[in-house]
Amino acid sequence: MPKDHGIGASSKRREDVRFLTGTGNYTDDINVHGQLYVHFLRSDVAHGRINKVDTAAASEMPGVVRVFTGADFEGVGSIPCGWQVTDRFGEVMQEPPHPVLAQGKVRHVGDPIAAVVAESLSQARDAAEAIEFDIDELPAVVDMKEALKDGAPKVHDDLKNNLCYDWGFVEENREAVDKAIKEAAHVTTLELVNNRLVANPMEPRVAVGDYNRANDESTLYTTSQNPHVIRLLMGAFVLGIPEHKLRVIAPDVGGGFGTKIFHYAEEAFCTFAARQLARPVKWTSTRSEAFMSDAHGRDHVTKIELALDKDNNFTALRTDTYANMGAYLSTFAPSVPTWLHGTLMAGNYKTPLIYVNVKAVFTNTVPVDAYRGAGRPEATFQLERVVDKAARELGVDPIALRRQNFISEFPYATPVAVEYDTGDYTATMDKLEEIADIAGFAARRKESEAKGKLRGLGVNCYIEACGIAPSNLVGQLGARAGLYESATVRVNATGSISVMTGSHSHGQGHETAFPQVVAEMLGIPEDQIDIVHGDTARTPMGMGTYGSRSLAVGGSAMVRATEKIINKAKKIASHLMEASEADIELKDGQFTVAGTDKSVAWGDVTLAAYVPHNYPLEDIEPGLEETAFYDPSNFTYPSGAYACEVELDPDTGKVTVERFSAADDFGNIINPMIVSGQVHGGIAQGVGQALMENCVYDENGQLLSASYMDYAMPRADDVPFYSVDHSCVTPCTHNPLGVKGCGEAGAIGSPPAVINAVVDALQSGGHDVTHIDMPASPSRVWAAMNG
Template identity: 65%
Template sequence: MGAPDFASLPHIGEAVRRKEDYRFLTGGGQYTDDVNLANQRYAVFVRSPHAHAAIKSIDVSKAEAMPGVAKVFTGKDVEGKMGGLPCGWLITSTDGTPMKEPPHPILAQGKVRYVGDHVAMVVADTLEQAKNAAEAVEVDYDVLSAVVDVRDAAKGTALHEAAPDNHCYKWALGDKAQVDAAFANAAHVTKLDLVNNRLIPNAMEPRAAIGSYNRASDEYTLYVSNQNPHVERLLMTAFVLGLPEHKVRVIAPDVGGGFGSKIYLYAEDVCLTWGAKQLNCAIKWTAERNESFVSDAHGRDHVSHAEMAMDKDGKFLAMRVHTDANLGAYLSTFSTAIPTILYGTLLAGQYTCPQIYVEVDAWFTNTAPVDAYRGAGRPEATYLLERLVSRCGWDMGLSQADIRKRNFITQFPYQTPVALQYDTGDFHACMDKAQVLADVDGFDARRKASEAKGFKRGIGYSSYIEACGLAPSNIAGALGARAGLFECGEVRVHPTGSVTVFTGSHSHGQGHETTFAQVVAARLGIAVDAVDIVHGDTGRVPFGMGTYGSRSLSVGGSAIMKALDKIEVKAKKIAAHLMEASDADVEFANGEFTVKGTDKKVTFGQVALTAYVPHNYPLDKLEPGLDETAFYDPTNFTYPGGTHICEVEIDPETGVTRIDRFSAVDDFGNIVNPMIVEGQVHGGIAQGIGQALLERCVYDRETGQLLTGSFMDYTMPRADDFPEFKLGHVCTPCTHNPLGSKGCGEAGAIASPPAVINAVLDALHGVGVKDFDMPASPGRVWEAIQSAKA
């Protein structure tokens, strides 16, 4: 069933209310912290107060003697008994050597490398007892000098013996010689230095986990707030604990937000699982918010230099980029892929730039590990490119719209110079619609009105493209992935005609239980309420790669569609038998099987019942039952894109920046539920604006202490920081998946930061501010204005 047919089916494109919201709104959801098991104890982690120190000794005697304490585990207890946390993506340096991959122990062994590093796990009968005992663990540290800024990493004290210069790898993409030649002959070159500020993810639900062990069956169960339980199980069993995979069950119940920070295998998860067998009890841990600040993987943190070569008319000829990427103290699960494969390959954006060369140096520092955060490499690429493109326009005397329009890709498929091939898109249509939605024609009048009040007004553009789906597996493997990137779907039709779907995708707020139900209901011609979606449990779902990279519908939904193809084939054979016809003459639509040229028909419900009550059934040809499983490995990424336009008003006396208007037009291909898509775009824009105006993770450059360790210091956006977003859509369906969908979950976070900062720079251009890095907080804006005046 092709994409155009799918888009016209009932239920597709309908704003069906989310099925899962009733339990969330009435307190019926079950999150990891809601789970309590028999014989359960509580864990508290002793964390390093130092960014870099040798551990001279750890005295746990006082702690273990305290009431209710079962055990205090340290690095000595696990040393030699298990592997360290693995990195899931191997990057090869430009000289052909593999990246440096230092050990990442689940409890520190000999050294701590960032504030929050795991030193010990205290297990006690109650949480209060565990907290008290954790205070009694005595650690003698020999404090070492710390390095936290990626620009200082090369000359800082070595974190790891395996990386004495703190350098992990040098990666490059593109033809440097051709790029250099293009620059040598360019009429104009625009240069830009910029920082993509480090962010701390803050999901509503902090991380939590419960490890348990059953001696009778020699089986482990881990309840965990995680985005991909199968990958969590695979990494933990195969690379860390050395356990048979079928002896470990990972259950991720309702998850209150993830945004990438819950993709990874964390040390706490392994400690609890392993410790459960050592103590023959369940062990529960729930992070407190201050723990999340220091221990969750952070996002972004790039320092880059970019250059664009142009002809005399502002046409792009070549681009050169160098980025220093901060990986933090250890390699997190997907960390190495973020500033390389998911960053460098997106630097073409929406533009016909014939040559691009990007070089990335990745460094270890005494900070929390850095990994994927909503968008994962794509926001970093878009921010750099869209800031650079706007600067090109200003340098060439062209508007932000004109510089983009004269360089847009117009012919598809389009092979970029950085590996990716876009299958479809209409960038001019997105731009044109966004300009109408933003009332660009009325901007000059609004600017004059702001100036009359003593304010500065600016408008900023961001025309983005992202790559979703992260596939196919063979290409990903060639690029360093250590796992497949397919998805699995099982469709189980019940005798009454209702359906249960088991998907390897995992919801952490995106509405999968509704969207996937709409897909199945549309295809089978049944009610949405007749479809249940099961996810997040390795004991029930055959396999899966989880949810990230806006892959759920385009990859997970396509796996379900492939399973539905098998269901339809078998169901037609059953229907043909019931109607005494050839299955080649049977057609299926709107829940009914008909024979071409006749009035014969049977319903889907009749076929389902026949499959399980096979009194009149071709048993010589078909097995009873109607249950099919399929795996889907995409042939290419999907490529959502669009244009976002932001309008800001700035008070130059205080530096306060107010977003007055924000308009976004996106191309997500076919849309199943526009209400859910709108919510995803709203959330993404809000997160992007948070980075652009407010959020910035800061470590003390001398001591390595986290200075933004709570909401008192790390500013999250609130509702009154946003205007009413205006959204529009253009649809060019994806050409290579059965749904024609592209993905929508990350778009807002990718496109909005450069739109905001370009608007800030447009507003401040008249007072002499030519450059500015995020966040545009009042103090930073005011200082930039004062510096320009000086």
């Protein structure tokens, strides 16, 4: 019998009442009295020297309050980067400045040149057209390998070249890996592209800056996954506003997928302009602006080599990756191709020797940063593609080759510096074979062939590192932030509870799942508990939601705070029942004295805490509110096995996903329905990357896929009904809930399954195709089939 409340129950998502009835409160719903509107004049060339920006005529246009240019931000800080990578020679990365508005040069299409603040948005747009600017267009660099050649145009004149860093990991393994590959019985080599993506959350970014002259306080309403991080980065590094004078509020946020982690120029602009003008300033991104100003994702070019011995055991792995940083370093950009990517290259396999080289490159394109999975999808895609290719080259079953090389003993220290605490990769593969009906594939292929279609089966595994992460470790790796999480559990006098969390929900269902945990611990109904998040003035300093960390880290903080509540409540209960504290038990919302029929209800104890007439004031303080900060001791390592079946139309090259199955091990599950939903969404994004989505620049740096007319988003009819299972559970060993995180798995595990299936389908039709780059669009598949 499934549970109907608490941990393990599929409680209905309470936030959906407002999301589905149009009563959410998104940033664009916020309008502050007297607000002005800003329109950004953005560069339409990818690279150019700014000779002149004349705002005189624009400033005289109706309704214009002020026109800002880069010169207005000369005393203002640069948009900071939150992670410093050290290269393989011991040097720190090249880190160029990132002005709020362009200074001297524009470096990508969409780079803001000027900002018009006016009484209405139309007036601001009209005036922007009256800005006279003179920009000398310079040759642009878009291709990473071209950007690294001698004589290539420099994105940043003051840097040595366009190389941000050349990272080696683990550098000490380099020679041993080279030797093992040289001596291997078989080496499989694959060159591939991990295509650039645009995150496209349903809600575009919005920022509203407000300023109160009376108390010198600034407030920023913004579409952020981590308001405290924005407050810290913007307040301390850009605008110089101390934290007690700066409040950042991220209300309902309509999807983030990583792209709303970062601190953006528009946030700093609205906060800055509101202070300058002493009036609120609002910016709402159009979808067109989002394409050229939201941080993009992925964009890696990789060569990977897998060495095997004569018995098909993996002996070494070497990768050589170029990672596009775009024109500026976005907040966490340097960490994505390095610590979130290189550390995952062992995957699920006991490959003893691994060396990862990553060259991060500046180009005249929109900055690239974390997007659902962030580095881990790139690692998984390379690894699972090369393993699949190896199996085909060796003529062995791809599943058997994987099983043979699985890590099977835990904890397991990989050669890429992480230690997996638990896992059972054989169990998830067994489960996958069952739910995907792998045994029935041959019959389904025959049916497809009878219709003139090719059918392919692709299988892969994945591992990811979630719950980022121990602060002392990430500090050593270059993070300029701690990565703990916080929670305050405030018990009210009548027993209801507000939990203030530093995590932020932008679709994940925290408002439903988090109360399930507290309700379970206290034995009270879930509806007695509400979650407060997204406001630096109402929540303790927290690091926000990304990297599938909220439950593993934020949930653990909440557990710790709730444990403190229970300890104090037991003290109060022991006083009320005149019993020893050691004998007090809490069950189903009742405190009892072990071995007696004495009890007091949860509400009696909470009332006593706030109406302490009969209360041990000499021993404990009144009130019932506790805060905990939780810093994990390790990452968590969700894992699983995915299978995709595609049908391929040989006449047109069109691929359709017919079946998709996912067997995941997320550790313990709080709300199975929400977990399934997270996997469903992730698979849709992974299928989108594999078959449809592609962010394309031409050689001059013009964005060709700049709208939904050309950027193909997956729609409901592009994906099948999924079969997902998360019954394989190896609980995380180091957090109190035994949870691992599920937010990114679908997007990490699905692209290689799709491409493995497409290659399988093509080979079944006699086509000598060993790889196809994403997206495997109809035209690409047809081209591959026709040489």
